[in-house]
Amino acid sequence: MSDSSRDTAEGAGWGATELGTYKRLMPTEVEKISWLDPRMLWAARNGVLASWFGDPTGRTRSRWVAQRAASGVPADKVIRRDDPDRFSFLVIGDTGEGDDPQYSVVPGFLKTGQDTRFAVLASDVIYPVGSADDYGTKFFRPYQDYQAPIYAIPGNHDWYEDLGAFMRVFCGDAPPLAPQPPPRVLSKAWLQKLLWHKPRRGDGQRLDATRRLRSAAAQQAVQPGPYWAIDAGPVRIIGIDTGLLGTLDAEQGAWLREVSQGPRPKILITGSPLYVDGAHHPCAIEGGGTVDDIVRDPAHRYVAAIGGDIHNYQRYPVQVDGRTIQYVVSGGGGAFMHATHTIPRVDIANVTEKDFRCYPLRGDSLAFYSKLYGRRLRLRRFFTLTEAEASAVVAERLEMPLTRAQQKTARITWRIRLVAGLLGAGRRPDRAARLRLPVRKIYTSLFSPSSATYSPPFFKQFLRLDVTPETVRLRCYAATGSHAQELDPPVEDEVTIPLV
Template sequence: MEDNNKSNGLFSFIQQRYIFTGIGILLAILALLIPFKDIADPVTYMGGLLIWAAILEILHGFRRSESQARLSAWFSGGITLLIGTLLINNLLFQTEPLVQFILLLFLIDGIRYFYIFLKNKKSGKPSTKYLLSGIGNILALLIILFFRHKNIDWVVALVGFLRILGTIYNLFTSKMGVLENVAEDVIKSMGLEEDSELAALAEELEQEDAIRAPIDKSWIITFLFILFFIHLGRMGFDRSTFGILSPVVAVIGDMFIALVVAFAIIAPFRWIFRKFSGLFLNGLYHWVNKVPEDEWRKFSPRRLAKRWIKHDLGLSISIRKSGYSFSAAIRNGLKIGLPFAALLAAIMPVLGMSWYFDTENWASGVWDGYAGNRTEVWREEIIAASGEKTGPNAFKLNPEGMNQTGDFSFVVIGDPGEGDPSQLILKDQILEVSNKNDISFVVISSDIVYPSGAMRDYERKFFLPFKGLKKPMYSIPGNHDWYDALDGYTATFFTPDAAKKAMEARMRSDGLFTTTSPEVIDQLVNQAAYLRKEYQLPVGYQNAPFFQVSNDHFVFLAIDTGVRRKVDDKQLAWIKSVLEASKDKYVMALLGHPFYAIGEYQGDMNPDFRALHDLLRAYKVPLIMAGDTHDLEYYIEPPQNNDGHTMHHFVNGGGGAYLSIGAAMADPETRPTADWANYPAREPLISKIDSLTPSWKYPAWVWVKEYDGYPFSAEWLSAAFDYNQAPYFQSFMEIKVEKSQNRIRLIPYGINGQLRWSDFDFDGKSKPAGAKRNDLVEWILPMNY
């Protein structure tokens, strides 16, 4: 009967080998097809394929019978996982360091395989597959090194294919262990397979572990349910798709952290300790058995030694089970790591790193991928539902009190919506400036509400912070607002009738993959109407997530760039029609994403974004402003190709979200334009972070301050130094359109009023000639169109 069970187990493993290999082959084919498919971002796409390949190899590693093979699978899978993660997040890294880091990973893995090849060949063990794997890594390295500037699609495809091909080869050729042999294999690894007493003890411990397994599963499941309901209570149900997805993602994140703690932190320390203790464990076992147990004294040290041997043997069996069984690995990993994950989830927001380790925010990453692929589809459905045509007068807003022939002013606030002290610190200045008589309207650009734009967060993060504002409020959404399929944004900023039509159209476009229903839509529209009334906030005038405000001489063109810096065909047609009709007017464009930010040019993020930049330049748009990056920056883009047209770019995203440090930390010599300015300046920013960074986090700050976060970017690490206490560097802008003097005035404000040049770093013509460091900052641009 026992032999039959072992045969069935072996047969099951062989089946799984073919299943794993088949999935790997599919991933390899998808990699090779990249140059032949219309993929907007092949680097990110390949990153996804490599992550799936890594998961396959890591899971398969748990099945391998030999210790070297298991370690090799986990190391190789870990490198593949790291490469895939780097590729998916390639926009967050400096380009050259990213390439160098990936090259280094291939080199390390190649050297490792060559070392194992030589070691096995010397000892007479099978070695050919390690040689082939080493050659494959070096070949991938050479392809990147010599061809990455020639054709990125083919380089990505070939390198990814080679990596996945190596995974397939390992999946198919590696010997797998049988779970029923756990006790026997542990005794063999100790070199005591002839000891019947130890074998009997091992079998006994294995049975005890099997008896404990259902109990462990029960409390693990209970723990996960508790975490789920905690997340659900904090996050609520999402209205956009699969209502419980966000809290489920948070729980999956908790599980991931638990497994990382168990297998990437605790397990290595246990392995190192086991290596040392194993040197004398066998000798200790023989010493214990020299004297029969019935002859031991009551307090004999042999009793303690046997207890420790039994504990160590039981732990070895449990770990070996994790090596042979994925389910056992998950169970043991969660048993060890879940308490640490729960503690981490509780304290990380307090430590100021919530955007990295707060698993409730990880749902934003899921929505980023989903919403990024759907944004243009949703937006086109919203445009169609509005009933407006994409002509030059479409989506035009007409704020009361705006002078149609003379001077007027308005305020732009970027990225406000975290609902914390960093947002609230600006409230008094925003109200004071925005409620002045000459202000016609207020615009919020990008990311009104974090982390996912859900309606449940609007009262605390939008209505309450802006209570008291009397002028009409308009906005364009940011990527975070789209994570809710724009439902919360639509209910708040659209007219009630337009909001209902837009959400119904979006719902139909998603088919059954949504929890939005007519009842939910009514609830959202009614909730927004109730909040507008209770807070007396003048909002709810739009028919789309973009708009224009214009008079006889000026056009304010607000453009929604969605999640991935793209506009759909219908919005693009509208943009072109407005620009074509406005050739005799001064045009200011407001975008969700900037072309210049963090001391770098961002226009090459994707071809569509660069095309939008080229379009605005072709129509000689002189002034462009954007949110998304959480600070204040100014770049003067000189004439290109002798077209004689200068463009002025402002990043205006300092309205409340955690501060971006990329521009302040950037090297002045690498700025994308000769004329630039940024707030905050480097020195006061460094002084703040120096004084507030705790000692345990200080090495990370030194890494950013001295080495620019290499190979990451300082900007990507901004959230690690998000301290909600003074001094604050939040900001917003007042724009004065003064036709009477033929000029545009842009006035930046901080938490204590208008900013001064001493608050900025700057170079070139960004600071007006003659302005002194203690003068108030004001940029004056001529209205020469």
């Protein structure tokens, strides 16, 4: 097994000597998404409109579900597979930007997943707005050689065009929804509809042609809707759709409570992680209660909850009534990297830094962003930190030991401390933190999507879960863009979850 980032800097992808073969998989021309482009921001406006005028996701989702029910989909929305008691599957989140970082994951994904029974895409299948004609280069092409079905739950970006393309691809080529009666002129609903982003005319004309890239019988799967359950071997995997704003409508909430019943061990897949960045986000359900209430109920026997949306890997082993539930963030499948160095020292739900895991390591995240800012601001000599310097200052600010096993402590100068403070490392309330550059809230919403780089290391990841009647072994595999790690993807984290 190759070194991981926890072993050496080379294991993190720093100083890679040979670029991976992923570029051979890419189209000759790649559209690079820039969220600094006003046209891109305007196209992706529906999330903002939903927060201003009210979220229509629940009503639209109910119409999709009703349409699928009319076509004969079982009311329980459970996919009953014939997997044996021992099998494996993959989970990959937030994939679809169609550029180097997404394609860099593919060789390791295929190698690690060659004996798996299926894969699950957890959130944001297609950026920027879930358009049908983007599925060719951002879904069918990259995963054309994965010889098993792929199921998916939508993320907020897939909802920016009211989920039409997602339903066509994953839900039996569902036809468009029937038009709704127009709202009263000058009403709040009328203004929202007037401003609402809609698919461009003619979108989807290339979809039938690109479907051929995944046309083998072994690759086919039709799911009952945007949320579903899969009975696979000894476990039930439940995928929920958290829409534009990260919540559940009452109808889906009632279904979730129903399919969570029974003694079968369960794994939740959600577009909105329940623990992330050192904070708890239980995910509200319309009408009362939360998703995490359902997950924590011992009668439901959840053993893990895996969420996308945040573009890195995090794991929180939370003790609940004498048992451990693994809360996982897995959104590093291809989109721009969300920083981990801004995560404060973890102390939540009795999970401490000793128990917490993340990828990229905080030091690698800080080094990545220091290089990014140095390049963008043309202040490379000031901002750029080596991985050793970044790891040392993060350890100092969070008062924890160095994470990398074979690393010597670098000398920490005033410049290193200042850069770490400006870039939000550890979020300590010091003078530099008050001057902090926008790496978190403003940066996440506007500038962080532009942190995508097109040369290694990329710090991408995916999960493999190996299921037996007694356990689920969860492993987080890294994809850095280097050739050596394509051939032997490093394991960044591993945990064995008991089912009995």
